[in-house]
Amino acid sequence: MRRWIHSLMILYSILGLCQLQPLIQESEQLASQWVEIVQGEVKGSIVGEDGKPVIAQLRFFDSDGALIKRIQTDIDGNFEILLDEGHYNLEVSKGYEYEMKQLPIEVKKENPLNLKSISLTRLMDWTAKSYLCGDLHQHSQFSDDGLNTVEEVLIANLANGLDFGAMADHNTVDGNDEWLSLSQKLSYLAIPAQEITTNQGHYLALNTSNLIDVTALTSEDEIDQMIDEAHHQGGMIQINHPGRNFSFWNVGGQFDAIEIWNGQAMPPIPNLNDIDEEFAYNQISKQKWFDLLSEGVKITALGNSDNHDISSESITAPISENEQFNEWIAQGLYNGNPRNYVKVEEESVEGILKGIKDGHVFITNGPLMDVTLNEATFGDRVVSTNEAEISYLIASNQGSLEALNVIADGQVIETIPLAEDVPTLGTINLNLSNYQWVVFEVISKSYEYAISNPIYLK
Numbered sequence: 001m002r003r004w005i006h007s008l009m010i011l012y013s014i015l016g017l018c019q020l021q022p023l024i025q026e027s028e029q030l031a032s033q034w035v036e037i038v039q040g041e042v043k044g045s046i047v048g049e050d051g052k053p054v055i056a057q058l059r060f061f062d063s064d065g066a067l068i069k070r071i072q073t074d075i076d077g078n079f080e081i082l083l084d085e086g087h088y089n090l091e092v093s094k095g096y097e098y099e100m101k102q103l104p105i106e107v108k109k110e111n112p113l114n115l116k117s118i119s120l121t122r123l124m125d126w127t128a129k130s131y132l133c134g135d136l137h138q139h140s141q142f143s144d145d146g147l148n149t150v151e152e153v154l155i156a157n158l159a160n161g162l163d164f165g166a167m168a169d170h171n172t173v174d175g176n177d178e179w180l181s182l183s184q185k186l187s188y189l190a191i192p193a194q195e196i197t198t199n200q201g202h203y204l205a206l207n208t209s210n211l212i213d214v215t216a217l218t219s220e221d222e223i224d225q226m227i228d229e230a231h232h233q234g235g236m237i238q239i240n241h242p243g244r245n246f247s248f249w250n251v252g253g254q255f256d257a258i259e260i261w262n263g264q265a266m267p268p269i270p271n272l273n274d275i276d277e278e279f280a281y282n283q284i285s286k287q288k289w290f291d292l293l294s295e296g297v298k299i300t301a302l303g304n305s306d307n308h309d310i311s312s313e314s315i316t317a318p319i320s321e322n323e324q325f326n327e328w329i330a331q332g333l334y335n336g337n338p339r340n341y342v343k344v345e346e347e348s349v350e351g352i353l354k355g356i357k358d359g360h361v362f363i364t365n366g367p368l369m370d371v372t373l374n375e376a377t378f379g380d381r382v383v384s385t386n387e388a389e390i391s392y393l394i395a396s397n398q399g400s401l402e403a404l405n406v407i408a409d410g411q412v413i414e415t416i417p418l419a420e421d422v423p424t425l426g427t428i429n430l431n432l433s434n435y436q437w438v439v440f441e442v443i444s445k446s447y448e449y450a451i452s453n454p455i456y457l458k
C-alpha cells in the first residue's frame, strides 16, 4: 500500500507541476504523509550450523502480518536493505528442509541494524534419501514478460533451497548459456530448456538447446512432430498448465510429463471453494492426469512455479472477492513454489532427467514425503497387492499438516492423520488388488499441499 502512496505522490507531483489546480490540495495532504516516511538500514549475514555462509531468503512482514518485502542474500550470505521506519517480523528461510526463523526487528534511521551471523538450522535432509528438488518452469528477462536477470533467478533459487532447475523462456533459448555457466560455479544443476508458446497451449521442452520453432499448432500430427523434435535433441516434453489451454487430449499420453500444478494458480487441493475460474486450472489439470492414468497411460506429473518475478511484487495485490484466494496469493508467487522432489540414482542432470522419466517424483509447496509400497517408490510398478504394505514418513517446516490421503484410481480410499508440526512415521496394510494405480497426497490446515506420482499396480 505504501508503495502505491509513493507512486501516487509522484503522479500528483507531476500533475501539480502541470498546474492542475483541483488536485493540488490533495497532493499537499499526501505530500505531508510522504515526508513522514523515513527509512532505516538493515543489514546482516546468514550462516549454517557450521558457521559457513548460507544463501537464504528473507521476508519482512509488518505488524499486521502483511508481506512487505522479499529479498535474498548474496552468494556470500550477506544482505542489505532500506525499509520504512517501524516494527517488522523478519523471516529467514531456505526452502522446506531448513527452519523458518522469525526475528522481531525495529527499523530506525538513527540506529542502523546489523544482524551478524543469523544461524539457520537444517531440520531435514531429503538429499540423504536421494531426493533433489527443483523448479523446471521459470522465466527471465529473455521472455518479454519476465522481470529478472538469469543471475537473479539463480540466486533466488539457491536462497529457496533448490538443487536444480530449468530456465524456460518463451520461444527462445538465448538465456541458456548464461544459466548453465553461472550454475556451474554455484553447485546448482541447471537444465537448458524453452517454453514453446503456441496458439494451442504451452510446452516445456526440457534439456533442449536448439530452438523448437513452433508458434501455431493445428493438428495432432504437428503435436507429434513437436514431441519428436524435443526427443531428437535428447530432451523431454511437458504439457504446461494443460487445464488452462490444452485441447489435444487424444495425444496427451504421448508427452513425457504433464504440469498438474502451476504456481500461477491455486494448488490442486481437494475441496477448495469457489476459486475464480482463472485460478482453478490446476484442479482441471490434475483431474485430466487422473483420467490418463485410469486409461493406462504412464506419464509423469510435475509442478513448477512459472515464475516471472522473483520479488512477486507485481502480483501480490488481492484481486478476488474470494477470501481463500486472497489469503493464498498474499503469501506470494515465488520461484520454487511449487517444486519437484526427484529421487535420483546419481546427482547430475542425467540423474534428474532419468528420475523424472521414471516418475520418481512428488510435488510440493512444503510437505516432504517418503513413502514406499511393498518397498517400491513413486513411478514403480508393484504386482502383489492383496496385503500391500505402505510405509510413510511425512514432515514439514511450516507446521500445519493434517492428513495423508491414499488415492486409488482417483478416489481417496484411506486417510491417515498427521501430526501438525513433527514428522509422522508409520506403516499400514491395505488391500489394493482391485486398483490400477495409487497416488499419495498430503493435505494441511493451510495451503500446504503435496502430491506424489503414482505407484502402478498389477
Ligand SMILES: [Zn+2]
Pocket: 137, 139, 195, 306
Ligand atoms: Zn511459463
